[in-house]
Amino acid sequence: MNSIARLELTDITKRYPGVVANDGIALTVAPGSIHALLGENGAGKSTLMKIVYGVVQADGGQMRFNGQPVTVRSPHEARALGISMVFQHFSLFDTLTVAENVWLGLDRHFSLREVTERIRAKASEYGLEVDPRQPVHTLSVGERQRVEIVRALLTQPQLLILDEPTSVLTPQAVDKLFVVLRQLAAEGCAILYISHKLHEIRALCHECTVMRAGRVVAHCDPTLESDASLSRLMMGAEPAVLPPPARAPGAVVLELQRLSLDSEEPFGTALREVALQVRSGEVLGIAGVSGNGQAELLAALSGEDRRAPSGSVRLGGADLSRAGPRQRRALGLHFVPEERLGRGAVPALGLAQNLLLTRDDAVGPLGWLRLGALRAQAEAIIARYQVKAAGPDAAAKSLSGGNLQKFIVGREIDGTPKVLVVSQPTWGVDVGAAAHIRSAILALRDAGCAVLVVSEDLDELFELSDRLQVIAGGRLSPSVPRAQATVELIGAWMSGLWQDQDKKESGHVQA
C-alpha cells in the first residue's frame, strides 16, 4: 500500500478537566485496510474517534484525510468528507422512527419514502433486520445498533468507524458483518474497528493499534498475535484465570413453567410458553439477539412485571408470579439489570445511598436509616470488589461503567442470594473488570447459588454457563450442556430454528 494514507493523525491531544484523554496520538489508516483500535474502557479510544468524527475538538495535533490537512468541526463536516461512524452509545432520537432518524443524517434531497426504501434495500443486502417505520424508543439495544450500522452504510463512506459493533449480533450475523466489512475494504473503504474482542480483531483486522491510558502503547499485525499477547499489550498484565467448573448441581431453585406474557411495550416481544429450571450450584446461560423477549423475561423474573400467570414463576416451590421485587429479594432472588445507570443505580445518588435500592441491612425499626452502618457497608463492598470510586458518597454516575457494574454485582452478591439473575454482566465493561465480575459470579455458583445469566455475548456465556438455552421470538429453546453446545448450534437456535426432537433430548439432558 504505497498510496496516500486515508487517515493520518499526528500528535492528537485532548484534555478534559482532570484527565488527559488523548496524549500525542499518532495513527495512520491506509485505504482498504481494516485497522483495529484496541484498549480498555477509558483508554481514550472513543475520545480519539470522536475527534476524527468532529464530535469533539482536539486541543492539539493534526489530522490529514487523503493527504489533505483537515479540520473537522462537526459530524456533518465529517460525513461530507466521507467519514461515517457507528457509536457504541447510540445517537438516535427516541421519539422518531428509524427512517426519520436516518433521514436526519442524510442530504435533504431524498424524500422520506426514498430513504425508507434505501434502508430496506441496504438492510436486506447485509442481512440486518430493521423495520424503518418503527419508532426508536421501542427498539432494543441490539436493534438500535443495527439501525446505526445501516445508517452509516447508507452514506457510502470512505472511512467507516465502528465502535464495538458486534456485541449485540448473533455469530452468524457477525460473520455476515465481517463479509460486509471485508467487501467494503476491498472496495477501498478504510475501516477503523474498535473492539475488546480479541479473536474478532485477529480474524478481521489487518493492523492493530493498542491504546492504554490515553497513549498509543503498541502497533502490531493482529494476525501474528495471540489473544494472550494482545490482551497483555492492552492491559499490561494477564487477565484473571477463571476457576474450573463446579461440582454437580443441586436441587431446582428457580423454575419457570408455561410463562406466557404479552409485552408491556407496544413493539415488545410477547413471551410464549417459556419454561426453564435453574439448580443450585449451576449457571444457566440464556443466549439470544436482543429484542427477542429478554427484557420481558427479566421483568417477569425480577418482579418489575407482576402480571405473570399464577404458578408460572416458582422459587424453592413458592409461587412468586405475583410477588414484587422486594418480596422476591426477601426470598433470596436478586437481580442485576442491564441498564446500570437509572435502573441498577440512581445516577445522582452516592454509592451508599444506592445500596438502599436492594439492601435493607442498615434500615432500623420504622424505616430509620443508620447512615454510619450504610457507609460502612458500602465501603466493605467497594474494598471487596475493588471498585474504583472516590468513596461511599461518590455519585453513581461519577464511576466508569465497569466500576459501577462491579459495585452493583457486589451489592447483589453481598446479599447472599439463593438465585442471582444477571443481565449482560459485562456489556461495555473493560476486560479487567469483566474478568473480575465473571469470577465473582462463578465463585457465587460454587458457593451453591443458582445463577441465571442473560447475555448477547456468546463468549461470555460459553465461559460462564454450565447449560445454555436460547431465546428467540419470545420462545425458549431446550437446554444444552455447555460441553455439547457449539457456536453453530446456538447461532442456529438464535434464529428460532430448533427441532422438536431437541425437546425430548433436553428432557433427558436435564434429568
Next chain:
Amino acid sequence: MFRLEARPQPSVWWRYASPLLALGLTVLVGLTLFVLLGKDPLRGLQVFFWEPLRTPYALGELMVKATPLLLIALGLAVCFRSNIWNIGAEGQFVLGAITAGGVALLAGPDSGRWMVGAVLLAGIGGGMAWAAITAWLRDRYHANEILVSLMLVYVAVQLLAYLVFGPWKDPLGYNFPQTRTFEAAARVPRLFDGMRVHLGLPLALLAVAGVWVYLFRTLAGFAQQVGGLAPAAARYAGFSSRRALWVALLLSGGLAGLAGALEVAGPLGQLTPHVPAGYGFAAIIVAFVGRLHPVGMTLSAVLMSMFYIGGELAQSRLGLPKSITGVFQGLLLFSLLACDTLVAYRIQWRK
C-alpha cells in the same frame, strides 16, 4: 464572547451561592426599577429589606406571613422531589381554610380550648381531601396532576365564594361577604401579647424537622425520592410509585390545609373571599429558592415574606402598585433559574 462548558461534577459551592447571586440580581433589577419609576432607590431598598426587620412587631409580622409559606413549601418539596408536580397548593390551602372555618363556626361561647385542635385537624383533612382528588385522578385515570391540581384551585375559590356569599354569610354583617368572626375558643392562640405571631410558627418549625427526618433519615423518604430521580430504579427496587404519589399529595395537601386553617383561625378570624392570598403559588418559589431542602426553605420563606410586607409598605410609603410584590417574586425565581446554570456549567471566556 463566552460560552458554557459542562462541569465534570456539579459545583457544590455554586449550589449554595446561586440563590445568593439570584437575590443580588433581584435587588439590582429592583433598584433599576425604582429609578425608572422615579422613586428613590435607597428608600425602596429600605422599605423592602430594613423596615420588615426594624421592630419586634415587624419581625412578628414577618413570621406571620412566613408561616403559611413555609408549611406549604415543605409539602411541595416532598412532591417535587418525587417528581409529582402539585401546582394547586393554593386550592388545598383554601379548602383547608373552608373546612377549618366550618368547624370554627360550630364553636359557641362556652366551647373548650380543644376546639382549636378540631379546627386545625379539619383544615388538614380538607387540604388532604382536595389533594386526594388529584391523586385519585392521576392514579386511576393517569390524569395530568399539573392541570388537575391547578384547575381545582379555581373550583376551591368558587366554593369559598359560594359559602361566604351564601349559606355561611354573617346575618349581622351588613351584607358583607364574610362569615361571623370565630369564637375565641376556636382561634389559634398567639405566642406573645400585642403581636400576631401564633401557634403556627412552632408548628411550622416542627414540620421542618419532621420533613427533614422523613426525607433524609427514613427508607420511606428515600424511596419517595428515588421515584422522582430515576423511576426505573424505583421499579427495580420495588418502591411503589402509587404509594409515592399518594403520600406526596396527601402530605402536601395536609400541610397546605393546615396553613389555611392557621390563617383563618389566626390572623383573619373569619372566612372572606380574600382568604386566597397567593401563598400556595408563592410557596412554589419558596420551595425552589430553598433548594427543596427544609432548612433552605425556612430561609427562603422569610425572604418571600419580606417581599410580601415590602410590597405592602411600598404601596403606602412610596405609592407603588401592589403588583410590585409579584414582580419581585418573579424576578427572584427567574434569576435563580438562570443562576442555577452555574451549578452544572462554568463560563469560559474566549478571545
